Amino acid sequence: PACAVNSTLLQTYGRHALRLSRVHEGSGYRVQRALDRLERGEGIKAAVVGGSVSNGHGMSSDGVPFVYGAVKDTWHKVVSSWLNETYGPQSFVNGAMAATDSSFFRYCWAERVRLGEVAPDLVFVELDVNDVADEASRQNVEVLVRSILNLPNKPAVLFVGAFALISLRGPLLPALMANHTLKTPWFNGDSRHIATPLHKALGDMVIAFLQEQRCLLDDADITLPGDSKGLFVGADLVGEVPPVRHTRLMRDKWDATVVHPSAPPTCRIAGSTLEPASPSPNWSIYSFREVKTYLETTGADRTIDFDVNVQPGSAGEIGVGYLRSPQYHLGRAKCRVGSQEKVLDGNWTRKASLTEIDIVATGLPPGTHRLVCTTLDKGKAFRIATVVSA
Known part of the structure; x- marks a missing residue:
């Protein structure tokens, strides 16, 4: 393939719009390794x-709101179509799950992307609709990304x-x-979820970024010599994950001895891999719109109780x-x-309904270890989506 952003993308969006879509690019080192x-x-x-969003939630073509899979x-x-057309068939796993945020994926990303089969080389994270701008969300995202980046294959x-x-x-x-008036074609009556035109635009902007990164391969040091040194980042540090959490980098005292978990989190999900340890006749599977x-x-x-395994290195x-x-x-439990x-x-009191x-x-x-949960409120429901360890 030619080393350039596709001319059709440039004509459709313009070079400046494509540049504006990049909030932060990083070094590009790991993306270039995958390319x-x-x-x-x-x-x-x-x-x-x-x-x-990644499951296509939105208004259906016949005007029904809040339909999962409305955007085909x-x-x-x-992005997947472009990868397949450009490089031949590639493995692509959609691990998205409705009504979740970073507190869920902090623990359940490995289960959702099927880490046990093959480790991913390129992971796209789309969580900005349900995450709130607070310290808890920032820490959840920090741990999520650190856990992925620390995989042995360095995705x-x-x-x-x-x-994002x-x-x-x-x-x-x-x-x-x-x-x-653009809100009608762009959101189609759903202010939280983008409609088909913006899905196309977002996918195209990811493609344009990957095409630009491909153009840097000719000059990139994908395999740096062992003695290669830069002023700040040498061969031994390029693409590595710093030990201090980025969210508190400018506030915490420097501690070079900090140790982060080496084992990926484990997550069992209701309706799939989550089973009670003992008979629980008062509990049953509930599925909302099958998603x-x-x-x-x-x-x-x-x-209800569960046997939960805590792994070494967690x-x-x-x-x-x-x-x-x-x-x-x-209610409560x-x-x-x-x-x-x-x-x-x-x-x-938040308006959204989410798995936390x-x-x-x-x-x-x-x-x-045995986890035991008992409900506390008469006449009120309690719904468990997952049990995790980390």
Whole structure:
């Protein structure tokens, strides 16, 4: 393929709009490593970590709102088609899951992208619709990305979305502010989820970025000599993950001895791999529109338990992912592991309905531990989506 951004993309969006879509590009080193594999015909595995946007949530063609799969040609299908057409068939896993944010994927990304089969070489992260701009979300994203980047094969991570590192906001927000009628074709009545034209635009902007990175391969030091040194980053540091968390880099005291978990998190999901340890006749599988699945019960004193494995090299944490929403008349449950316990409240004041993960126990040694959850409120439902360890 030619070393240039496709002329059709340049004519459609313009060079300046494409540049405005890049909030932060980084060094490009790991992306170029993945592209180098493609250029040599080795093939790669790409994966998506995301929410309902990546599952095509939006208004259906006949005007029904909030339909999952309403957008058939999602942004990542645009990217996948380009990879296949340019380099031949590639492995591409859509690990997106509706009603989730970074607190879910911090623990469940490996399960969703099928890490146990083959490690990904290129991971697209799309979580900016459901994440809120607070310290908890920043820390969740930090741990999520660090966990992916620390895989032995050193994959590349690209943030994609309406407000992410490859973003629609820069090039398209000024146009929307100048012409409010664009909200109809761009969002089609759903203010949280982009419609087909913006999925196409986002996919094209990712493609343009990858095409530009490919052009840098001729000059890139994909394999640096062992004695290569730069003023700041030498061969031993290029593409490596710094030990200090980026979200607190300018506030924390420097600690070169900090150790991060070496084992990927484990996650079992209701309706798939999550099974109670003991018979739980008061709990049953509940599926919402066949895209959100939970273990659900209604009423107080309903107990369910799980055996959870904590791996060597992990942080020794066990948590529960459960539905939180201002709707559905949701109640509370008390979950415990040994002497540690936490009350989880399914009701909150945020407008969104999301699976949130709360950590119940910390400092646990490797091995199998029993997690027990008991509901607290009469007449109210509680829905468990996942059980995790990290």
